[in-house]
Amino acid sequence: MASIKDVANLAGVGLGTASRALSGNGYVAPETKKKIEEAARRLSYTPNVLAQNLLKNRSGIIGILVPALDHCFFSRLVQELESDLYKKGYKTMLCCTVSGEHGEQDYLDMLENNMVDGIITATHSFNDEAYLKSNRVIVSFDRDFQGRIPMVRSDHEGAGRMAAERFIRQGCRKVLNIYGEDAKEGHILVGIAHRELSACLKASGIEVAEEYTSQDRFTMTYYSEKAGECLEKYRDIDGVFASDPLAEAFLWESERRGRKVPRDLKIISYDGTEMTGSISPRISAIVQQIDKISGNLTDILTRRIRGEEIIEDKITEILWRQGETC
Amino acid sequence: MASIKDVANLAGVGLGTASRALSGNGYVAPETKKKIEEAARRLSYTPNVLAQNLLKNRSGIIGILVPALDHCFFSRLVQELESDLYKKGYKTMLCCTVSGEHGEQDYLDMLENNMVDGIITATHSFNDEAYLKSNRVIVSFDRDFQGRIPMVRSDHEGAGRMAAERFIRQGCRKVLNIYGEDAKEGHILVGIAHRELSACLKASGIEVAEEYTSQDRFTMTYYSEKAGECLEKYRDIDGVFASDPLAEAFLWESERRGRKVPRDLKIISYDGTEMTGSISPRISAIVQQIDKISGNLTDILTRRIRGEEIIEDKITEILWRQGETC
DNA sequence: GTGAAAGCGCTAACAA
DNA sequence: TTGTTAGCGCTTTCAC
Numbered sequence: 063m064a065s066i067k068d069v070a071n072l073a074g075v076g077l078g079t080a081s082r083a084l085s086g087n088g089y090v091a092p093e094t095k096k097k098i099e100e101a102a103r104r105l106s107y108t109p110n111v112l113a114q115n116l117l118k119n120r121s122g123i124i125g126i127l128v129p130a131l132d133h134c135f136f137s138r139l140v141q142e143l144e145s146d147l148y149k150k151g152y153k154t155m156l157c158c159t160v161s162g163e164h165g166e167q168d169y170l171d172m173l174e175n176n177m178v179d180g181i182i183t184a185t186h187s188f189n190d191e192a193y194l195k196s197n198r199v200i201v202s203f204d205r206d207f208q209g210r211i212p213m214v215r216s217d218h219e220g221a222g223r224m225a226a227e228r229f230i231r232q233g234c235r236k237v238l239n240i241y242g243e244d245a246k247e248g249h250i251l252v253g254i255a256h257r258e259l260s261a262c263l264k265a266s267g268i269e270v271a272e273e274y275t276s277q278d279r280f281t282m283t284y285y286s287e288k289a290g291e292c293l294e295k296y297r298d299i300d301g302v303f304a305s306d307p308l309a310e311a312f313l314w315e316s317e318r319r320g321r322k323v324p325r326d327l328k329i330i331s332y333d334g335t336e337m338t339g340s341i342s343p344r345i346s347a348i349v350q351q352i353d354k355i356s357g358n359l360t361d362i363l364t365r366r367i368r369g370e371e372i373i374e375d376k377i378t379e380i381l382w383r384q385g386e387t388c
Numbered sequence: 389m390a391s392i393k394d395v396a397n398l399a400g401v402g403l404g405t406a407s408r409a410l411s412g413n414g415y416v417a418p419e420t421k422k423k424i425e426e427a428a429r430r431l432s433y434t435p436n437v438l439a440q441n442l443l444k445n446r447s448g449i450i451g452i453l454v455p456a457l458d459h460c461f462f463s464r465l466v467q468e469l470e471s472d473l474y475k476k477g478y479k480t481m482l483c484c485t486v487s488g489e490h491g492e493q494d495y496l497d498m499l500e501n502n503m504v505d506g507i508i509t510a511t512h513s514f515n516d517e518a519y520l521k522s523n524r525v526i527v528s529f530d531r532d533f534q535g536r537i538p539m540v541r542s543d544h545e546g547a548g549r550m551a552a553e554r555f556i557r558q559g560c561r562k563v564l565n566i567y568g569e570d571a572k573e574g575h576i577l578v579g580i581a582h583r584e585l586s587a588c589l590k591a592s593g594i595e596v597a598e599e600y601t602s603q604d605r606f607t608m609t610y611y612s613e614k615a616g617e618c619l620e621k622y623r624d625i626d627g628v629f630a631s632d633p634l635a636e637a638f639l640w641e642s643e644r645r646g647r648k649v650p651r652d653l654k655i656i657s658y659d660g661t662e663m664t665g666s667i668s669p670r671i672s673a674i675v676q677q678i679d680k681i682s683g684n685l686t687d688i689l690t691r692r693i694r695g696e697e698i699i700e701d702k703i704t705e706i707l708w709r710q711g712e713t714c
Numbered sequence: 715g716t717g718a719a720a721g722c723g724c725t726a727a728c729a730a
Numbered sequence: 731t732t733g734t735t736a737g738c739g740c741t742t743t744c745a746c
Contacts, residue, residue, distance in 0.1 A: 065723055076733035081725060088726085089731055108500040112442045113723035117738050121438065123481070130467060132662075137463040141456060144484050153503070155449070156482040158470050174434040177479070282666035314668035336458075340608035342640035391739055402717035407741060414742085415715055439739035443722050 064105035073101035084109070115176075124152045124363065125178040127169055127185045129160040132280040134306055134337045135350070136184065139203070142356035143182060150364050152179070159185045160278045166192070173198040180363050186244045186277055201363045203355065206249035212366070213375045214358045215251050216350045221380045222258025224348055225330050228388055229263065229301045232328050236269040237301035238292060240308065243274035255332060255348075259303055271296050275308065285311040293319055300326065301388075306333040309345055313387065329387040339383060346385035354378045390431035399427035410435070441502075450478045450689065451504040453495055453511045455486040458606040460632055460663045461676070462510065465529070468682035469508060476690050478505070485511045486604045492518070499524040506689050512570045512603055527689045529681065532575035538692070539701045540684045541577050542676045547706045548584025550674055551656050554714055555589065555627045558654050562595040563627035564618060566634065569600035581658060581674075585629055597622050601634065611637040619645055626652065627714075632659040635671055639713065654714040665709060672711035680704045 070080035075094060082088030083098040084107075090098075101107075115121050124147050131137045144154040155178055157169040166185060172178045173196050180199035193200060194210055202213040229237050239260050245253030260270045273292055276284070289311035292299075302312050309331030316327050323329055323343070331338055334347030358376045366372055396406035401420060408414030409424040410433075416424075427433075441447050450473050457463045470480040481504055483495040492511060498504045499522050506525035519526060520536055528539040555563050565586050571579030586596045599618055602610070615637035618625075628638050635657030642653050649655055649669070657664055660673030684702045692698055 066725095067723075077723095078725080078727095078734070079732055082732090085725080091731060094732080108497070110442075110723050111498075111501045111503050112438070112445065112447065113738090114725080115738095116436075116438045116442045116722090116740090117724055117726090119438065119738070126482075131457065131463040132467065137457040140482070141458065141484055144482055153498075154482045156452075156466070156470055156480045158467055171434070172437075172479070175437045177437050282663050286666045286668065310667070318668045337608050340612045341636070342612065342644045392741095393739075403740085404718075404742080405716055408716090411741075417715060420715080436739055439722090440741080441722095442724090442738090443740055443742090445722070 063110075064107045066107065066109070068105055069098060069101045069107050072105060073098045119176065120179050121177060122152055123155050123178045125155045125157055125169055125172055125181040127157045127159060127166065127181060127183040129185050129187065129278065130158050130280050134335045135333045135352075136280075138335050138352050139184065139356060142352050143360060146356050146360040150360060152364070159187055160280070170196060173200070180367050182359050182363060186242070186250050190249075199363060199366045201359050201366070203359060204251045206251055208249075209373060209375075212362050212372050213251075214355055214362065214378065215375070216255075216355070216378045217380050218251055218254035219258050221255040221332060221348045223262055224380065224382060225255070225259050225303050225332070226262030226266070228330060228346070228382075229303075229328065230266050230268065232301070232324075232388060234268060234301035234328055236271065236296070236299045237263055237303065238271045238273060238296055238299045239263075240273040240275065240288075240292065240302065240304045242277050242305075244277040246274055252332070256303070271299060280307070282307060282311065286315060289315040293321070301328045301330075303330050303332065306331045306335050306338045306345075306347070309347075309387075310338055310341070313343070313345065324387050334381075334383050339385065343386035346388035347383045349381040349383050351378055351381065389436075390433045392433065392435070394431055395424060395427045395433050398431060399424045445502065446505050447503060448478055449481050449504045451481045451483055451495055451498055451507040453483045453485055453492065453507060453509040455511050455513070455604065456484050456606050460661045461659045461678075462606075464661050464678050465510065465682060468678050469686060472682050472686040476686060478690075485513055486606070496522060499526070506693050508685050508689060512568070512576050516575075525689060525692045527685055527692070529685060530577045532577055534575075535699060535701075538688050538698050539577075540681055540688065540704065541701070542581075542681070542704045543706050544577055544580035545584050547581040547658060547674045549588055550706070550708060551581070551585045551629050551658070552588030552592070554656060554672070554708075555629075555654065556592050556594065558627070558650075558714060560594060560627035560654055562597065562622070562625045563589055563629065564597045564599060564622055564625045565589075566599040566601065566614075566618065566628065566630045568603050568631075570603040572600055578658070582629070597625060606633070608633060608637065612641060615641040619647070627654045627656075629656050629658065632657045632661050632664045632671075632673070635673075635713075636664055636667070639669070639671065650713050656714050660707075660709050665711065669712035672714035673709045675707040675709050677704055677707065 066080050067077050070077040080098050083090045083095045128136045147154050159166045182201050184203040200211050202211050204215040241256045244250050263270050285308045331345045331347040334349030338345040355378050392406050393403050396403035406424050409416045409421045454462045473480050485492045508527050510529040526537050528537050530541040567582045570576050589596050611634045647653050657671045657673040660675030664671040681704050
């Protein structure tokens, strides 16, 4: 590994000059520069980012914390974030908190020890304190830290109302509203959409059943089981509101039991990733705009890294996607 | 940010002593150690990994290059790799090469400039030269670099034969064999399975149609379109062999056209991720064991980082998963 | 058992 | 315009 010192020696100049020539900032005579560049080429010199990082006290890496990639919403979000961060000059460190038993704490430590310049967290599992203790740059997706960490989320209130409106218009009499048990109360904010839905439906005299899914199982196997159980337990429901993969599971499990969708059961999914929009029949959905969410998250993050004080939250608009299930 | 120097000062010792006490290697008197640890706690000292990295000339980060996370095989693989790497003491840097327009080259440069200690590549897009130029640690998934970079892949020969055997036993007369155009020839090795399948079928007097998918589109929208087209184009096929999401698309598109699966069309998917195994009907599949693949990749990688010379390839066994589509 | 000093590879300030 | 020097924060000799 050739160092900048080697380059300077070969070119017959001081290493400060070599540094200026190669990095492009600072005065250096054209011919000297040429010599240095030639020497660098001959030695196939590459600057050691480890040294640059130490000096600048930044790594150029952003940590993304997600429960898992099994869930299509998270894999889409991560892919979008990686792309956006890259465009802004950052590399992405991936941290899945559910898959292994390993700790979120470990990943948070990377903030303290300068491994990452910032963190985008989309996990549900950990206690707030660990996050709030850190004075470095964190941005949250869909999780409320009592206004002490900036957050990005979808317009869940609107989503809940929109879903209710659809079920009502379709003449549903009893709707199953199912979501993660971690969003049941408190600061996982997708719960807002579900609570809003229940409230709206009840206000219109429509019966509501609520069920909750485990917060650390994201496999289709689990979702299929859960959907099957619910269909057995609630034989009289004619509507379901659930996140993408679970909505898909309801679709197949319902058909398999001879309950036609949408004739006997209307399904609306929340997330509306491309996955559920292209299978057949296409699932009707309220869409969380992942590209916008990613844009907001990375925008707030990079601005905070640059020193801006931002604590305001960002609510992303939701959309209706007409499918064939409601 | 308190540095080790601050800790040493507060404890009233030299910074060398503080370093030894905190890192645990080197002699230091118990009471001195206690003083230092106390000082560290008071200042809530955290070692700066950037400095440690520069000294050790390693970052503890592994780069994973995948085309995208849209495809369930890759999102599963990445999740598994992240978990395995974590257990081995490495962090994961995620690099999606298709999603953005940004270059694979950029990520390969990270090897040269010490940003990552090694790379696991599962991409299809780039020319071999860029990889072979690098003398740092690379391990490849399913891509042949003429024996110059160690590789892990599934037993594609066995997979092709197994699929053929199933189609034959089910009495198929014409099978559609569809896969990525990049695997058509050369070094994307999943092509072996498909070529083997075609060869076996033809040898048994069964007709084979081959089709190819784009190598940089992984969305369900695309797969659905493609499946639809094929079903229109080949009205007489009674068997399909395709990767997971595409197999799923064939399932829905076929049913939508009134061609019942498996009565009119037998489907076998290659990959057999959990996703296709749990929807209803469950898709019959030849399973690539992602956990084993990940284990082999990370094992070879870490051993090479430690200095072992490994160039032999690792073939992972495939499994049959009985579903309801063949 | 401990402190001082060198150095990882780089950049930036300061002289020359 | 260029070379020298001082660190970034840490670990590791090497004397004491």
